[in-house]
Amino acid sequence: MKNKIMIILTLTIITMFFVAGCTKTKIQPTTPTQPTPEDTGDETVNGLSTDISSIEIIDDDLDTQDLDNLSQDLNDLDW
Amino acid sequence: MKKQTAIFMLTLLLISLVSISFVQGKVGSDKQGTDIAPKGIMNKTPKLVTGNVSEWRVKTTQRIINKIGSAGEFMQGLSEKQTNIFLHLSRAQQKGILSMDNESALQAMKKFSLKLVNKSFMFKKRIIAANKLGEAKQNYAKAGQNYLKALNSYKDAKANFTEAKEKLRECKNVDSDDCNELRKRAQNHSTEMIINSANMIIEHLNKIKEKVDSSETMNETRAEEIISEIDGYTSELENAINKTKSAETKDEIKEAAKTVSKLWIKIRNRERLHAASVVNAREWGIIKRSEHLEKRLDQTLAKMEEHGINVTEINEKINEFSAKVNESKTKYELAQNLTDGAYLEENKENLKEMVDEAKQLINESHEALKEANRMLVEIVKDIKAAGGEIAPEEETEEEEYEVVEEEN
Numbered sequence: 001m002k003n004k005i006m007i008i009l010t011l012t013i014i015t016m017f018f019v020a021g022c023t024k025t026k027i028q029p030t031t032p033t034q035p036t037p038e039d040t041g042d043e044t045v046n047g048l049s050t051d052i053s054s055i056e057i058i059d060d061d062l063d064t065q066d067l068d069n070l071s072q073d074l075n076d077l078d079w
Numbered sequence: 080m081k082k083q084t085a086i087f088m089l090t091l092l093l094i095s096l097v098s099i100s101f102v103q104g105k106v107g108s109d110k111q112g113t114d115i116a117p118k119g120i121m122n123k124t125p126k127l128v129t130g131n132v133s134e135w136r137v138k139t140t141q142r143i144i145n146k147i148g149s150a151g152e153f154m155q156g157l158s159e160k161q162t163n164i165f166l167h168l169s170r171a172q173q174k175g176i177l178s179m180d181n182e183s184a185l186q187a188m189k190k191f192s193l194k195l196v197n198k199s200f201m202f203k204k205r206i207i208a209a210n211k212l213g214e215a216k217q218n219y220a221k222a223g224q225n226y227l228k229a230l231n232s233y234k235d236a237k238a239n240f241t242e243a244k245e246k247l248r249e250c251k252n253v254d255s256d257d258c259n260e261l262r263k264r265a266q267n268h269s270t271e272m273i274i275n276s277a278n279m280i281i282e283h284l285n286k287i288k289e290k291v292d293s294s295e296t297m298n299e300t301r302a303e304e305i306i307s308e309i310d311g312y313t314s315e316l317e318n319a320i321n322k323t324k325s326a327e328t329k330d331e332i333k334e335a336a337k338t339v340s341k342l343w344i345k346i347r348n349r350e351r352l353h354a355a356s357v358v359n360a361r362e363w364g365i366i367k368r369s370e371h372l373e374k375r376l377d378q379t380l381a382k383m384e385e386h387g388i389n390v391t392e393i394n395e396k397i398n399e400f401s402a403k404v405n406e407s408k409t410k411y412e413l414a415q416n417l418t419d420g421a422y423l424e425e426n427k428e429n430l431k432e433m434v435d436e437a438k439q440l441i442n443e444s445h446e447a448l449k450e451a452n453r454m455l456v457e458i459v460k461d462i463k464a465a466g467g468e469i470a471p472e473e474e475t476e477e478e479e480y481e482v483v484e485e486e487n
Contacts, residue, residue: 040459042469044375048368052452055361055445061223062287062354066230067343070276073237074340077272077333079244079265 135381136166142394143170147177153184164191167482169370170377170398171405196481202367203295204360205302215293219286226282229275236271243268269332273323277316277339280346284309287350290357296364297356304422305353312346348430352421355434359418359441362411365448369404372455373397378470379462388465396458403451410444 040046144150153176157165165173165188176184199206243265250258288309291302319342323335376397380390417437424430462469 038456040456041463042459044368044372044472045455045459045469048365048372049452049456051361051365052445052449055358055365058290058361059354059358062283062290062357064283064347064350067279067283067347070279071340071343074273074276074336074343077240077269077336079240079247079262079269079329 133378135378138381138384139170139377140166140173143173143177143398147174149181150177153177153181156181156185157188161188164188164193164482167193167480169373169405170401172482174398174402175405190485192483192485193480194483195478197478198476201371201479201481202364204298205295207293207295212293215289219289219293222282222285222289226279226286229278229282233272233275233279236268236275240265240268240272266329266332269336270323270326273332273336273339274320276343277320277323280339280343281313281316284312284346284350287353287357291353294357294360297360301356301422305356308349309353312342312349315342344427348427348434351434351438352418352430355414355438355441356418359411359414359437359444362407362441362444362448363415366404366408366411366444369448369451369455370408373401373404375470375472376400376458376462379467382470383462383465383467386466388467390465393458393461393465393467396454396461400451400454400458403447403454407444407447407451410440410447414438414440414444 038049040049144154154162154165165176168176168191176187179187243261247258247261247265250261288306291297291305291309294302316339319335319338322338323332326332326335380394380397383390383393414437417433417440421430421433421437424433459469
């Protein structure tokens with residue numbers, strides 16, 4: 001009886017090792033909504049990430065929403 | 080007991096047999112990646128192997144060709160020169176050509192040629208001295224501060240003017256000291272509004288000018304055109320400011336306000352076009368660098384295969400990365416064609432439509448580039464996790480071959 005239990009336990013352990021060993025390890029993908037560029041350890045890749053972010057900053061900075069109603073304001077200038 | 084031991088041994092044997100066959104299957108699939116398949120280009124065009132084409136280019140193309148049945152016939156139809164060009168195309172470009180029928184694919188190949196490019200100009204259209212770049216950066220920051228200052232002053236002047244105007248409602252046909260004082264205040268605040276609005280436009284234009292002046296990804300001719308145009312607008316706005324300062328009567332002030340308003344209407348879509356050009360030029364630089372990086376990834380994969388590392392999954396991810404960069408490039412080119420056309424457009428409405436459309440395409444190009452970059456970060460991680468290392472930038476040669484696509 002004791003031996004039977006030992007065999008069952010050993011088999012279970014071996015099966016567990018087998019299953020765990022053969023399971024494909026998946027690399028977790030980067031979160032797509034990451035706001036800041038990630039350090040990949042590669043200068044070129046990091047540089048690209050930084051430059052992509054900087055384009056958005058420039059695009060926002062050169063936006064002229066503040067000046068949208070300028071002509072209207074000036075044309076209505078009367079008192 | 081004996082029976083139990085026998086069962087145990089048999090089970091162990093069975094388990095080990097399953098695992099052995101599993102491992103063998105994996106090794107087999109790894110090997111397939113490096114083998115030169117019968118329909119491979121090395122067999123079809125042996126001249127490649129002896130030529131100056133790097134082996135990693137052949138390997139990359141081989142992986143793509145292996146998946147497309149009709150590729151062999153297409154490769155046979157290419158001259159040695161065309162084969163060399165084909166090997167220098169990006170994965171997405173190769174796939175695009177191979178998805179066509181044989182005749183169209185051979186026709187499409189005629190548009191491409193190889194050009195030897197100095198490495199300094201691979202990602203730049205002009206070189207700007209470091210001190211000039213630094214100066215432009217400082218000027219840009221200064222213009223930004225001045226813009227904000229003018230914006231705040233404009234808002235204050237507008238609030239004060241509106242307040243005075245409200246109070247003046249009770250002064251209709253009243254010639255009291257208080258009412259005259261209010262009229263004077265309204266006049267002063269309106270003058271401030273006009274001057275600050277002109278200053279806001281000037282500083283905004285200065286910001287664009289500094290970005291253009293320091294853009295190494297914009298060609299010299301376009302940069303000069305924009306700067307010259309901005310200088311012209313600035314001069315007109317400064318004249319309008321002087322006119323406003325010297326205005327004494329209400330009518331003169333109203334006239335000055337109309338002048339600045341008209342100027343802004345004239346400038347508005349042109350400055351949007353210039354700003355879009357600045358952004359699109361930057362996109363170009365990033366697309367070029369991404370394309371170049373794809374080649375480094377291909378070299379990396381070839382090295383990893385040599386070391387017996389399974390690259391199947393990473394290879395697929397690089398295909399996706401290449402497709403995204405290509406998508407971004409296509410949108411960039413469409414936007415570029417639109418902005419080029421917009422520079423010649425004189426009709427205001429048409430110009431606005433063209434700029435709107437170009438900006439939309441630039442945004443789409445940028446989104447594709449962001450997506451490509453996310454994929455790239457993942458690829459780099461996968462390569463490292465698999466025990467590979469990104470191939471370093473080759474610094475030995477000063478020139479490199481680049482594929483040039485003839486414009487229609």
